[in-house]
Amino acid sequence: MKKKNKKVNAAILIIGNEILSGRTQDKNVSFISKWLNEKCGISVGEVRVIPDIEKKIILTVLELSSKFKYVFTTGGIGPTHDDITAQSIAKAFKKKYTFHPEAYRILEKYYGKKNFNDGRKKMAMMPQDSKLIYNPSSAAPGFKIKNVLCFPGVPQILNSMIENCKKFLSKGSKTFSRTINLLTVESTISKELGLIQKKYIKNIEIGSYPFFRVGKIGVSVVLRSENKKFINLVAKEVNKVAKNKRLKIFKY
């Protein structure tokens, strides 16, 4: 991983009709976001989910790759007719869509020469000049072209690959967070939270999220900052509000 910068951002682009139709529950956004923040200090600024339509993929990749330092795509790099991510991104960047020699060798070895059929060969095709993101679980590599990193959509496979893209990323400063769970409703503490946020507007981001858990109704107050000092400072103020209002803190 390269030198540490200050702020580094990324977008996630989920490509797949199965997510849009509601058939499949996406799990990749949460996994990638957490990994990027915790391991690389990169924060995700936007997510999009789009269908398997070439024109839509091309336009969205070009837009996001110009607005964000990195774009992580998931889905559409398998062997079937509806996997059109690689060829669409090749078109977006005006690159030839062609066999990657190393990916070809990896897949040929994995399946054996006799069973290396056209569907399997397709997974070695990608935009020219792509760099490989190795896949320890099912061989077919992801790839990086310009600032776009392409992963498969299956969570188990994506999760096993993610560490192998670290070498392509510039590190940013990590965002720390702390959650204080109060047994109350938001409107009881909204005024006080607003005042605290105003006071520390430049140093911390305070989020407030209702929860319903094991029969309890409460509010998760989430503090996020690049500086732990402010997390400690603001946590004290939130705990003071809780004490004054006699609110219970819920630990789990």
Add this chain to the structure above:
Amino acid sequence: MKKKNKKVNAAILIIGNEILSGRTQDKNVSFISKWLNEKCGISVGEVRVIPDIEKKIILTVLELSSKFKYVFTTGGIGPTHDDITAQSIAKAFKKKYTFHPEAYRILEKYYGKKNFNDGRKKMAMMPQDSKLIYNPSSAAPGFKIKNVLCFPGVPQILNSMIENCKKFLSKGSKTFSRTINLLTVESTISKELGLIQKKYIKNIEIGSYPFFRVGKIGVSVVLRSENKKFINLVAKEVNKVAKNKRLKIFKY
């Protein structure tokens, strides 16, 4: 619900730092998408997740509302300082951000005059001319302004409200679907599936999704069409491929 049209589409806009950071797993996309398709014949064409930043909300709402028949937003309509969806959408549409008299009455009645504090009053504020989407579980209504329908982010509350927006929607033609689960890997059937898709390109959408379930590896072949006839026809062809290749069908 109004007269039945042919194709009606929608976008979903998830507003909230907690989804982008990976802290919270979104569940609203899948719920809204399924509900829209099954109950209204409306298909979701795009999803975006963006942070609680006014400018970003304004630009995204304007873009999506011009591209799609409806936009469903979730998140940011509660009582706290980080809930800025209503005022941002008012700005986007150059509407006054003001108390909605009926929403005010509903909330005042729900909380009681004595406990109707500023945070709670804030939930009665929305863009002028908004129509209410009633909330049977926690009173605070969502709202519709132009073609944008705004819901809270908490799944349990959103789910309880969704039926109450049906009267604002034009009905489209429903997409039917059928899933055939084959115990195989994608690359075994990719060629045949591609040929079937090509043959019925105008009538059906064939998706292919690997799965790992109860110790089985397989492929879900998903057929989607507005015409059941083509689903039956194509299902026969897929089953024929499975039979020729001696693939087991997995039922669960």
